[in-house]
Amino acid sequence: MEETISLKEIFGVIKERLLLIVSLIIGAALIAAVVSYFILTPTYQASSQFIVSQEKQDPEVQYNTGDIQTNIQLINTYNIIIKSPAILEDVVKELDLPYSADQLKSKLQVASEEKSQVVTVTATDTDPATAVKIANSTVETFQEKIPDIMSVDNVSVLAEAELSENPSQVSPNPLLNIAIAIVLGAMVGVGLAFLLEYLDNTITTEDDVEKQLGLPVLGVITHINDSDVRGEHMAIQSKQTKRGGYSGAQKKSV
Structure with missing residues (x-):
């Protein structure tokens, strides 16, 4: 059976790796700017x-x-x-x-x-x-x-050729180089995002269990942090304290 990928999954992969894609775009633009302005000799x-x-x-x-x-x-x-x-x-x-x-x-x-x-x-x-x-x-x-x-x-x-007061360089073209670098950075970023997603074979969601193992999901165990346990414990103790205080007050009045 051929695997298909939906548009929602594509946007999901891009969203998950958005920081990587943006980092590559910014990095490529900065490298192009540095090379164009400080390394290449203008002609x-x-x-x-x-x-x-x-x-x-x-x-x-x-x-x-x-x-x-x-x-x-x-x-x-x-x-x-x-x-x-x-x-x-x-x-x-x-x-x-x-x-x-x-x-x-x-x-x-x-x-x-x-x-x-x-x-x-x-x-x-x-x-x-x-x-x-x-x-x-x-x-x-x-x-x-x-x-x-x-x-x-x-x-x-x-x-005849004449020398202008403010001659403009013909190369390099910094703006063009930066624009090309941004496009290339975006292409590499998106490609790398899908490559990492393809190589990632870990099971993290219920859908992964059904797709990778072919087994139905019968139940889900929720992950509980220590802070959640302490919070629940404090809430139970508070309720027991209130109930104990209320019962004592009733007995005393009787």
Whole structure:
């Protein structure tokens, strides 16, 4: 016979282990807060944009869709070149960065919108000012060297990265980390509560006797504390004293 569990039993297990669940939630949230605010190093991002346009030509000649399509196809090539050692080594030397071109490559993201000629170069660093310098220097170096690399001159800077007065970190996100920790803490707490309930094979209630042993309950012996026994004994003595006093008073009056 398959065992089933009712919704009432589920809430009963959660209620019984509520302190454990709440403790795990609070503990997970505190750990996430400490790690996010005091252990993880905050990082910042800065973005610079350039546009891939047609080479300089006669002003009277109009652009056509073929020219634009060619420029869009070149963007995939540019995305690879801009993160190549030929560009990044010059950026490292120019900014006197304390890491290599390969390490700088991991700090750069190059992306372009679908069917767009605009390319965005995003730099990530623990120092917001350094992130701005890396983004701008990378785009400028790429613009200077691309004519020699591919014999084209169709890159123009669209927007330079700027350092704001109050730069906001992109990671870690303390609020998001705490929220995730609370959800994970609740899931682990509930799972652990049901696991402990499953492993608990002690018989504590009349229902446990019927379910585990398959025997009917004929009677229940109530647990009596010492305080209850003393209280009952004092009550009996008080009643006997009152009755004895009342009988003595009757005899005396007779």
